[in-house]
Amino acid sequence: MKSKRDFTGFLVSMPGILWLTVFFLIPYIIIIIYSFLTSGIYGGVELPFTLEAYSKMLINAGYWQILWRTVWISMIATLICVGLGLPAAYFIATSKHRNMFLTLVIIPFWTNFLVRIFGWMVILGRNGVINSFLQLLGLKEPLNLMYTPGAVILVIVYMYLPYMILPLYSAIEKFDFRLIEAAMDLGAKRTQAIWKVLIPSIRGGIGAGVILVFIPALGSYAIPDLVGGADGAMLGNLIARQLTVARNWPSSSAISMIFLLISTLGLLVYLRINKVQSKRRVQVGETYMKEEED
Amino acid sequence: MKDYSVVLTNVTKIFDNEFTAVDNVSLKIEQGEFFSLLGPSGCGKTTILRMIAGFEDPTSGNITLNGKNIIGTPPNEREGNTVFQNYALFPHLSVFENIAFSLRLRKEKEGEIRRKVMNMIDLTKLNGHVDKMPSQLSGGQKQRVAIARALVGKPTVLLLDEPLAALDAKLRQHMLVELDTIHDEVGITFIYVTHDQSEAMSISDHVAVMNEGEIIQYGTPFEVYESPVNAFVANFIGETNFFTGTVEKVEEEYFMLDTGRFGKIWFYKDMEVKIGQEIQVSLRPEKVKVTKEKPIAPQGVKINILEGIVDETIYLGSQTKYTVAVGDHYLQAFKQHVRYLLDEVIITWKDRVYVWWFADDSYVLREPGGVPVEE
Structure with a gap:
């Protein structure tokens, strides 16, 4: 019986496994191999195997700068998303019109990603909405809002905030708000009740939101490309530049590997935290099983 | 204070x-x-x-x-x-x-x-x-x-x-x-x-x-x-029998109520009542007794005796709940089983019985309202 069920499960998951193998695993293996090959003169790769792509990267200060910028921009954007997403999700989950607000959160997805970035360019540009308005108020020189890390962070937050709000919303929506009352009854101020009871109860949702924002943010390409300029370039732009401008395939493959490493590390940290929690739960559960209920 | x-x-x-x-x-x-x-x-x-x-x-x-x-x-x-x-x-x-x-x-x-x-x-x-x-x-x-x-x-x-x-x-x-x-x-x-x-x-x-x-x-x-x-x-706290009617006779300790459906019944005068007054009385079922023999009232104590047929019995171990049909209407009576086996004659479904109680075991409801009177 059991093996038959296993076989059915295998059959059902086959299309997915096949898809991931052909379009994800195999390409990644190709990239790994490319990263250890020599760059061809007109692009492409050649034998022999070498560590040159990696070693060149390690001694290149510009590369380190971009790597570091990618990480901190993603981290700051994620933190801002948590900061904005928590109150927003709390508000939506406790609102009578939650469906309307949820729709409002999702509506931006109806507009193309690139179009929305262009929208920000119109707002932030030297002759954009903000600067025109400020000049109307008497500002002489227009502010340099575009082509800064700040612009990149702003647009990343704008793009990925819904991915933070939705998991937070679903966690808060399941939260029993009588626990807040219980905490306040026991002497907690409203803010203390939220920190000591609500936040620990929805940490799963926070973790999911952080992963959903941080990893796509790390991999940003179009946003820094369009609003980041030279000061706002991220790993994604570096990979693209190595591939299209420098025509150095091994180098761009090696950078991709570094990117994979960072996002995997982030995911591992997340899984580790989750695992420690569930493991503790199981342990206490086992001691409980041994005792009799009264 | x-x-x-x-x-x-x-x-x-x-x-x-x-x-x-x-x-x-x-x-x-x-x-x-x-x-x-x-x-x-x-x-x-x-x-x-x-x-x-x-x-x-x-x-x-x-x-x-x-x-x-x-x-x-x-x-x-x-x-x-x-x-x-x-x-x-x-x-x-x-x-x-x-x-x-x-x-x-x-x-x-x-x-x-x-x-x-x-x-x-x-x-x-x-x-x-x-x-x-x-x-x-x-x-x-x-x-x-x-x-x-x-x-x-x-x-x-x-x-x-x-x-x-x-x-x-x-x-x-x-x-x-x-x-x-x-x-x-x-x-x-x-x-x-x-x-x-x-x-x-x-x-x-x-x-x-x-x-x-x-x-x-x-x-x-x-x-x-x-x-x-x-x-x-009366109804929310436990179970009870209600009687409604107009006062027909008033004595020093008791008054007689014309209840219509149960006839004329004596109740204890725990408040001042006037002849012709509309009154509602509550009588707890555990105060109502069910016997096959006609009871004899002790000296100086008023009791009410009605005749009826046992319509329903619910045996609960410590007590039995009887519903007795008196004419077209029903009375609740709870009987505590204080003796095992020797507990008098067993009364069961369709038995002809006397339902009776001491007239001073009832209580006159002071305020109108609450639940419908007719069952």
């Missing part, structure tokens, strides 16, 4: 400008007593509790706690703690940390916290469960944690919102006794909200029976049971 723990003066609560949950309620709860708010669901009893706890503000009226006006004081600054209906234990904290919650907020010393929590663990018999998470506890254990958590900060009032509703009957009985013991030990005021009259009757010093936002009757459990003010209370 008595010391009152909680005093409500003309308290009204209107939700969303339309639903009156609590209607002009005034109530004095004595220091250290076990007080129950009893009523059907939606009668406003929980709203009163939430107003005392601070989760709701009254629309009008005044509430004092230990003589201090508490209107506008947030719940975290009130000296009352609540045991919630669903326990509301913090799922991410162990039993110990749940109980220690209020002490940690007050930043008490670690040793003090440990000592106080352990005292509560002893009081609520939670030894051996200290490090468990709430999800690993049974309903009764969660209940104890909720009580311990509410009591550890030494409140002057403990508010209990249907704390036993989620437990099964046997455990409920057990927890009731424990609640009573805990009340005796800590000596603070307990305000207990329930829809279960037997819970309220068994442990309360005073009971307020509520319906549709109003307090219908306040008194000791005995008063409320034996002298209900109207048909609602």
